[in-house]
Every structure is written in C-alpha cells, then in structure tokens.
Amino acid sequence: MTVATQAAPAAAQEQEMLISGSEAIAEALTLADIDVVTAYPIRPYDTVMQAIAKKIANGQLVAEYIVAEGEHSQFEIVKHASTVGARVFCGSSGVGWAYAMECLVVTPALRVPLVAMVGNRALDDPGAFGVEHNDALFVRDLGWLLCWIDSSQEALDTTLIAYRVAEDRRIFLPIAISADGAFLTHSQAITKVPSKSLVEKFLPPYNRGDLQLHPDNPITVAPQVNEDWVIEIRRQNNAATERAYTVIEEAYADFRRVFGRGPENPWFEEYMTEDAEVILMGMGTLSLPVKVAIRKMREEGKKVGLIRLRWFRPFPYEQLAEALRKAKAIGVIDRDYSFGSPFGSGVVATEVRAALYNAEHRPPLIGFICGLGGREVTLEDVYKTTEICYSAAKAGKTERATYWLGVRE
Amino acid sequence: MAETTTFSNATQVLEPFKGVKKVTIEEYFSSGHRTCQGCESALVMKLMVKAAGPRTIVLGSTGCMYVANTTYYSTPWVVPWMHTQLGSSGSAALGTAAGLKALMKKGKMKAEPINVIAFCGDGGGADMGLGAISATLTHKEYNSLILLYDNESYANTDIQVSGSSPYGAHTTFSPPGKVKRIMHTRWKKNTAGMLAAGHPECRYVATVCASYAVEMMNRVRKALTLGGPTFIHSLDPCPKGWDYDPMLSHELGELAIESGIFPLYEVEDGVLKYYGKTKAIVEGRPRKPVREYLLKQGRFAHFTEEDLEYFQAKVDQMWDKWEIPGVVCFRKDVEAKA
Numbered sequence: 001m002t003v004a005t006q007a008a009p010a011a012a013q014e015q016e017m018l019i020s021g022s023e024a025i026a027e028a029l030t031l032a033d034i035d036v037v038t039a040y041p042i043r044p045y046d047t048v049m050q051a052i053a054k055k056i057a058n059g060q061l062v063a064e065y066i067v068a069e070g071e072h073s074q075f076e077i078v079k080h081a082s083t084v085g086a087r088v089f090c091g092s093s094g095v096g097w098a099y100a101m102e103c104l105v106v107t108p109a110l111r112v113p114l115v116a117m118v119g120n121r122a123l124d125d126p127g128a129f130g131v132e133h134n135d136a137l138f139v140r141d142l143g144w145l146l147c148w149i150d151s152s153q154e155a156l157d158t159t160l161i162a163y164r165v166a167e168d169r170r171i172f173l174p175i176a177i178s179a180d181g182a183f184l185t186h187s188q189a190i191t192k193v194p195s196k197s198l199v200e201k202f203l204p205p206y207n208r209g210d211l212q213l214h215p216d217n218p219i220t221v222a223p224q225v226n227e228d229w230v231i232e233i234r235r236q237n238n239a240a241t242e243r244a245y246t247v248i249e250e251a252y253a254d255f256r257r258v259f260g261r262g263p264e265n266p267w268f269e270e271y272m273t274e275d276a277e278v279i280l281m282g283m284g285t286l287s288l289p290v291k292v293a294i295r296k297m298r299e300e301g302k303k304v305g306l307i308r309l310r311w312f313r314p315f316p317y318e319q320l321a322e323a324l325r326k327a328k329a330i331g332v333i334d335r336d337y338s339f340g341s342p343f344g345s346g347v348v349a350t351e352v353r354a355a356l357y358n359a360e361h362r363p364p365l366i367g368f369i370c371g372l373g374g375r376e377v378t379l380e381d382v383y384k385t386t387e388i389c390y391s392a393a394k395a396g397k398t399e400r401a402t403y404w405l406g407v408r409e
Numbered sequence: 410m411a412e413t414t415t416f417s418n419a420t421q422v423l424e425p426f427k428g429v430k431k432v433t434i435e436e437y438f439s440s441g442h443r444t445c446q447g448c449e450s451a452l453v454m455k456l457m458v459k460a461a462g463p464r465t466i467v468l469g470s471t472g473c474m475y476v477a478n479t480t481y482y483s484t485p486w487v488v489p490w491m492h493t494q495l496g497s498s499g500s501a502a503l504g505t506a507a508g509l510k511a512l513m514k515k516g517k518m519k520a521e522p523i524n525v526i527a528f529c530g531d532g533g534g535a536d537m538g539l540g541a542i543s544a545t546l547t548h549k550e551y552n553s554l555i556l557l558y559d560n561e562s563y564a565n566t567d568i569q570v571s572g573s574s575p576y577g578a579h580t581t582f583s584p585p586g587k588v589k590r591i592m593h594t595r596w597k598k599n600t601a602g603m604l605a606a607g608h609p610e611c612r613y614v615a616t617v618c619a620s621y622a623v624e625m626m627n628r629v630r631k632a633l634t635l636g637g638p639t640f641i642h643s644l645d646p647c648p649k650g651w652d653y654d655p656m657l658s659h660e661l662g663e664l665a666i667e668s669g670i671f672p673l674y675e676v677e678d679g680v681l682k683y684y685g686k687t688k689a690i691v692e693g694r695p696r697k698p699v700r701e702y703l704l705k706q707g708r709f710a711h712f713t714e715e716d717l718e719y720f721q722a723k724v725d726q727m728w729d730k731w732e733i734p735g736v737v738c739f740r741k742d743v744e745a746k747a
Contacts, residue, residue: 035511036504062515064507069544073500076493076541080468080504083491085518086511102494205517213489213505215464215523222492223479 013195014259021184024152024191025117025177026051028159030061031199035086038066038074042096043129044181045119049091071096075103075114082112083221085208087163090114093181094121097135107174108143108237110222111211113166114174115159119185120284120335122373130374131180133283133336137312137347143237145175145244146313148283152191155179157255157262158310160203164251167206170243180335182374183285194259202258244314267316269308270323272298276305278389279324282333283309283348286370286377290333293382304386309348317355324356328393330365331385333377333405337369343401345369364392367402381405416514420552421464421522423630429623437463441483447655449645449662450474450530450558452619457526457556458488460626461633465524466509468493468501470538472530473565474558498529499541502553502638510551524633525553531573532563535600545638546608552636554629557600560647568650572598575670576723577716578708580650585711596723601642602736605676613639615675620662621685628675635677644671652707664702669724672735681736691734699724 019027025048029037039049055061064081068074071092078088092100097118107114118136122128136146145165149155155177162175179185213221225233252266263269271291273279280290287308294304307323309316324330334346341350349367356362368385371377384405392398426432437458444451454474458467467490469475475492478485493501506525512518529538534557542555562580563569569582570593579585583593605614612635617625625643632639646661648654653661665671666686673687683691690696699721703709712720732739 033515035515035517036507062511064511066503066507066548068500069540072496073503073541073544076497076500077504077507080491080493080501081508081511084466084505084508084512086508088508103497106494213466213491214518215466215489218487218489220479220484220486220490223481223484224476225481229481 013198014192016190017193018188019152019191020047020186020188021149021152021155021179022047022117022119022186023051023188024155025159026055027193028156029089030055031194031196032087032160032163032203034061034063034089036064036066036078036081037089038068038077040068040071040074040092040096042093042121043119044121044185045091045093045117047119047185048117052089071100072103075100075107078114079103079107079110079112082114083110083208083211083213085206085212085214087167087206088114089116091117091119093119094135095124098123098138101138104139104144105142111172111240112174113163113172113206115162115166116174116176118176118178119181120178121181128373129181131183131284131335132372133178133334133347136176136178137336139176140313140347143173143241144313145173145241145311146178147175147311148178148309150180150184150285150287150308152184152189155184156191156193157259160199161251161255163206164203165244165247168247169209171240171247172211173237173240173244178284180285192261198258202255241314248311265319267309267311267319268323269310271306271308273305273307273323275303277303277328277393278331278386279305279307279327280331280333280382280385280389281307281309281348281352282335283312284335286333286335289377289379290382293379293386296379297383297386302386302390312348312351315351315355320352320355321359324363325361327363329363329389331368331389332365333368333370333385335371337372343367345402349402364396364398366392366398366400368405369402370405375406378406416520418510418550418552418636419522420634420636421462421524423460423462423634425627425630426623432623432626433459433462435459435463437461437465437487438485439487441485442478443480444473444477445649445655447648447658448473449619449647449658450560451478453556453558453625453643453645454478454528456619456622456626457528457629460629461524461526463488464521465526466491466505468498468505468525468527470498470501470527470529470533471495472533473560474528474530476565493527495533496537496541498527498533498538498555499543499545502527502555503545503548503551506551506553522552526556527553528556528558530564531557531559531561532571535559535573535598536571542604542640543607546604546611546640549610549637551638554632554639554641556629556641556643558643558645560645560650561597562647562650564647564650573600576720577712579711580708590711590713591716599738601640602738604640606737609679610637611639612637613675613677614641616642616644616671616673618644618662618666618671618673620659620666621673624673624685631675631677650708652710653705657705661702661705664697664705667697668699668702669696669728669735670699670702674736681733687735690728696724696728
C-alpha cells in the first residue's frame with residue numbers, strides 16, 4: 001500500500017541511486033547531518049559504517065567518527081554524546097548487539113533518542129552470518145522502538161522518520177531499524193535520494209532542551225532513586241511508548257506531505273489482503289518470496305494475502321485486529337525462535353496471538369518458524385504454509401500451533 | 410553542515426594553586442551526599458571539581474561515589490553530573506567530549522573549552538572498565554580526564570575484593586578462615602604504570618593522594634590543561650573497607666606513600682617525575698616499614714609475621730628490582746638471569 005496521497009511535489013528534488021540497504025541508511029544519515037557515530041566491526045551491519053566512513057573521508061558529512069574497542073563502548077559513547085545535544089548513530093548485529101546489552105538497557109531509560117541499525121544476524125553458537133531476528137528482539141521490553149524494513153528505499157525513508165520520531169520531545173526514546181542481513185544490507189536497488197533542503201523541511205534539528213548536560217544547565221542525571229521513584233519513571237517510559245502511536249502516524253503523514261511518497265499505514269504493509277481468506281504475516285525481506293508465491297497461488301484461485309509488519313514496538317495490536325478481521329486463517333512466519341514459549345511459537349506469532357485475544361473474531365492462527373540462520377524462505381515453504389492454513393480454515397481450528405519449515409529431518 | 414573555522418580544540422588553562430591559601434573558595438561538590446564518616450573518596454570528588462572549576466561536566470560510573478553521592482532528591486553536584494555504567498568511565502568521557510566537539514565544530518553550540526571528567530572506582534576502572542579507559546587514552550583528539558578513586562575494594566556492595574585490593578586483605582569475598590588464612594593471593598594491579606606505559610600519545614598520567622590536597626588538585630589542573638585524554642589514579646583510604654577509625658584516613662594515606670606501597674608520580678609527555686614523599690624515597694630517604702601501615706587496618710588483622718614479611722619483600726622488590734622503581738615492573742635482573 002505505497003500509494004501517495006497527492007501528486008509528488010518532490011520528484012524534481014530527488015535523484016535515483018543504485019544502493020544497498022546499508023548504503024541507503026548512510027545516505028539518510030548524511031542528509032540528517034548526524035554529529036557523532038561509533039563503529040565496531042561485525043557482519044553484516046558493518047557495511048553501513050563503511051559507507052559512513054567514506055562519506056566523512058570525502059567531506060560529504062562532518063561528524064565525529066569513533067571506532068570503539070567493543071560494542072559496549074560503542075553504544076555508551078553515543079549515549080553520552082546524545083546527552084550533550086549531539087545527533088548520534090550506532091548499530092550492530094547478532095552477538096555484537098548482545099555484547100552491548102547493558103547499554104541498550106540504559107539508553108531508553110535515560111530517554112536518549114539514539115537511532116541504531118541492526119543488521120539482523122543469527123546469534124552464536126554455532127556461527128552463522130545469516131539473518132535471524134532474535135538479536136533486535138532482545139530489547140523489545142525495554143522502551144526501544146523497533147521496526148523492520150524490506151527495501152533500500154524503506155531503509156532511507158525510515159531512517160529519516162526514525163530521527164523525527166525519536167527526537168520528538170513527547171518520545172525521546174531510541175529506535176532500532178532492523179535490516180535482514182545480506183538480503184537487505186548487501187543487496188542493491190534503485191533508491192530515491194532526496195535533496196538536503198527537502199529533508200530539512202521534514203526533520204527539525206535535535207533539541208535536548210532542559211535535559212541537555214552542559215555547564216549552563218547544571219542538572220544531575222540518573223541519580224539513585226530506589227523504590228521511591230523507579231515505578232513512576234517506568235510508567236513515564238511506558239507513556240512515551242504509548243504516545244509513539246500518535247507521533248509515528250504524524251511523522252508518516254508529514255513524510256508523505258513533504259516527499260510525496262511513503263505508506264499511508266505506517267504499521268504494516270498489506271498485500272492482496274482485501275479479499276484474502278488466508279493471511280500470511282512476517283517481518284523483513286521474506287515478503288519477497290511470499291509475494292511471488294501469493295501471485296502464483298492467486299492464479300490457482302487461492303485467496304491469499306500478506307501483512308508485512310513494519311513496526312514491532314510499539315506493536316500495532318488494534319490496527320492488526322482490524323486488518324485480520326475477515327481472515328479465515330492466519331499464518332505467521334517467524335524468522336526467530338522463542339524456546340519454551342506458549343505453543344512453542346516464534347515471537348511474532350506469540351504477539352499476534354496475544355493481540356487477538358480480546359478481538360471478536362479470532363481465526364485459527366498457526367506459527368511457522370522458517371529461514372533461520374539466513375536459510376532461504378522458498379516458494380515451497382510458502383505453499384506449504386498456505387496449505388496448512390487452509391486446512392485450519394476448513395476445520396475452524398488448528399491441529400498444531402507451530403510448524404518448523406524447511407528443516408532437514 | 411560544514412566545519413566552522415572558529416573552533417579550536419583548546420583546553421582551559423588552569424594554573425597550579427600556589428599553596429593552600431590560594432585555592433579558590435567556591436565549592437562545586439557540596440552538601441547533599443551521604444558518604445561514610447572519614448570517606449576519603451568524597452574528599453577526592455570535592456577537590457577534583459574544585460580544581461576543575463565551574464565550566465566542567467562530571468560523569469560518574471557506578472560505585473560508592475555514585476550511590477552515596479546522588480540519592481534522589483538530593484545531589485552534591487553544583488556542576489552538571491551524569492551517571493554512567495560501571496565499566497563505562499572511558500566511554501562516558503569520550504562520548505561527552507566527542508558530542509561537545511562535534512556541536513562546537515559544526516557551529517551548533519557556542520565554542521568554549523569545557524572540562525570533561527569521568528570518575529570510576531577501582532572495580533569500575535582497574536577491573537571492568539579497563540578496556541574502555543585504554544581505548545579512550547588512544548583518542549588524542551578528545552579532551553577528557555579519567556579519575557580512578559581507588560579504595561581498594563568494591564566498597565559500595567559490601568566490600569568485595571577487586572583487582573586493586575592489596576594482597577591478603579580481608580574482604581567479604583576473601584575472608585580469612587580456619588584452613589585458608591589468605592584467600593586473596595593476588596598482588597595489586599599496577600594500573601597507572603600500565604596505562605602510562607601502554608599509551609604513548611596520552612599526555613598525562615599521575616598518581617595522587619588526597620592526604621596531600623594541594624598537590625592532588627594541581628595534578629587535576631595540569632591534566633585538564635594539557636588536554637587530550639588523561640588519567641589520574643588516586644589512593645583513597647576507606648574506613649569501612651579497610652576497617653580503621655575514620656579519624657585516621659589522612660594518616661593512612663601518608664603511610665601508604667611513606668612506606669612506598671603507593672608511589673606518587675606523574676608522567677607528562679613521556680617524562681616521569683616522582684613528587685612529594687615519593688621523590689624523597691627515590692633520592693634515598695628510607696621507606697617506613699609496611700608493618701605500621703598494615704597493622705592499623707582491620708583488614709590485615711589476620712596477618713602473621715610471615716605475611717608481613719612477604720608483603721614487605723614484595724614492596725622492597727618494587728623499589729630494588731623494578732626497572733623504573735614503583736612504576737614499571739620489568740625486572741632489572743632479567744639479563745643477569747638469562
């Protein structure tokens with residue numbers, strides 16, 4: 001549903017470039033004029049840091065580029081730079097993201113609007129470079145806003161939107177933009193890159209305001225509060241996360257106004273869902289094989305559609321309940337795992353199931369764990385998913401709640 | 410945005426205080442904390458920021474000087490202060506300095522030299538945060554000071570042994586027992602010497618002791634004036650962790666220096682200078698025996714004569730065998746042995 005609401009006034013102010021997801025984010029960071037960026041190598045996210053380094057070396061961007069000695073420092077350095085008023089960027093993948101965990105915990109707690117990229121990667125051990133979403137999902141309960149993208153264009157646009165949302169005084173929370181390792185971080189596509197003047201119309205400068213750490217504003221930040229105040233502060237964080245529903249919708253609407261493109265529904269992309277009996281769901285680049293499979297199945301008369309989730313936090317539970325209202329069965333394809341979870345489902349399936357609990361219409365929901373470690377999600381996988389969903393739709397119940405697909409026995 | 414031409418990476422020029430009567434009256438670490446009676450580290454905080462002055466940002470990693478100083482609704486900090494994680498004093502200094510530099514360089518903030526000081530305890534600095542401090546000391550384009558207040562244990566969490574605790578000390582993780590009298594058998598890490606030796610572009614590393622307050626403050630002022638990333642290691646007697654009468658804090662600091670256990674020196678642009686009583690020791694004044702220092706503290710009450718002798722022999726080695734006495738532990742007799 002990437003339909004512009006009005007004629008594109010911006011077309012003349014955009015140029016097309018053949019760039020990868022990581023390079024698209026680097027273009028957006030240059031346009032956003034970031035001040036401090038910290039790098040540390042781990043595949044596949046590090047391609048974004050390579051792209052930024054070139055931008056700085058070539059004079060396209062003026063920013064402090066700090067190569068840290070590990071991810072813990074990488075995330076702490078930008079956290080502190082943000083508190084004095086600098087616009088910052090950071091990122092990681094897999095166990096690198098895990099190594100930074102302590103800092104990932106305190107960043108939303110301190111209301112620091114860091115924008116980070118996660119080049120999704122399987123966790124160790126055993127080693128794998130390929131995509132799994134468990135890394136970014138570590139922080140789902142902590143106040144990080146989480147989104148998944150599936151094209152270079154969406155990478156660029158979402159980065160600009162992320163700064164706009166994160167740095168909104170009503171929010172002041174970090175945002176992680178997840179890009180599937182290799183499938184998106186390294187794959188190039190034609191991407192529209194706007195002019196700087198256009199971006200300035202959309203993205204105001206970062207203003208830390210009364211929270212800025214500076215001798216002219218001698219505040220004490222993050223003292224010990226203990227049981228006297230912690231629960232009130234947690235509730236403030238929760239309130240900011242709830243306000244994100246409004247702020248994100250505002251940001252996308254304004255993005256469409258300024259750039260003349262971008263989705264009307266920020267939360268998820270709907271593909272052929274209008275008359276769909278079976279709705280498949282997932283996040284990230286698996287949308288590509290799913291869309292191809294849907295087109296083929298439609299030729300055979302099967303009414304299948306896709307909902308590709310963009311935002312996982314905040315989780316669009318109301319919007320989803322509405323979008324899934326007419327489905328006869330739902331198949332959620334998780335590129336992650338959650339061992340010991342209810343029904344043994346992946347994280348997204350568990351969340352969608354919870355989102356529908358209070359809904360009037362609760363069609364059978366089946367979880368599929370697929371494509372782990374970067375394994376390809378094939379058309380056969382999607383056909384099988386759909387077949388299982390159709391049997392559940394016919395029976396009006398699920399025989400099994402979770403399937404692992406494409407796994408050698 | 411282009412780089413502005415007006416920005417310079419200059420530091421504040423803080424001339425040394427010429428005697429205690431010339432020290433400024435203003436306090437930037439005042440009432441509002443709840444440190445123990447006789448806490449030397451609280452004095453170190455007060456002197457540190459007094460030396461630095463009002464245009465300063467202080468970052469504090471987890472430890473006594475976080476928990477005991479900043480209990481919401483009160484704060485002793487007159488200058489801006491922010492908590493950082495236990496192992497993050499290096500990263501906090503670097504990130505704050507980099508943020509200020511970027512904003513000033515790009516004309517987004519009024520350009521002026523602002524002191525950035527990050528402090529850590531021995532747990533945060535000599536143990537967990539050592540890697541981040543080391544990294545920061547290699548980033549010569551960012552001005553900051555990292556001050557390690559070493560009270561020789563994780564004192565905030567009930568006195569547990571750290572890599573900076575002295576040999577044999579009784580802590581809650583190293584209690585003397587019926588079978589093992591000495592649970593902590595490691596020798597204290599030589600943090601300042603290691604950092605000075607390992608970071609050739611770091612312009613200033615010093616050791617200090619607040620028993621010599623003016624000397625201590627002047628080293629803070631020198632570090633901030635020289636700029637780049639700098640490091641100061643302060644030995645802080647701790648009545649709770651070392652188990653002594655709080656009135657003896659200063660005296661124990663003096664004894665640690667006079668017995669040669671903690672040498673006072675500074676390394677400025679690679680040039681080593683001993684100072685204070687340590688200078689006299691290097692020039693030949695006899696060191697006081699360690700016995701007097703150790704036996705004033707309950708944490709060594711289980712020591713036997715044998716333990717005292719072992720401790721003395723190890724300290725003697727620092728002065729008689731080390732290539733650079735008290736600073737670098739390469740042995741003078743390496744060649745002879747080979």
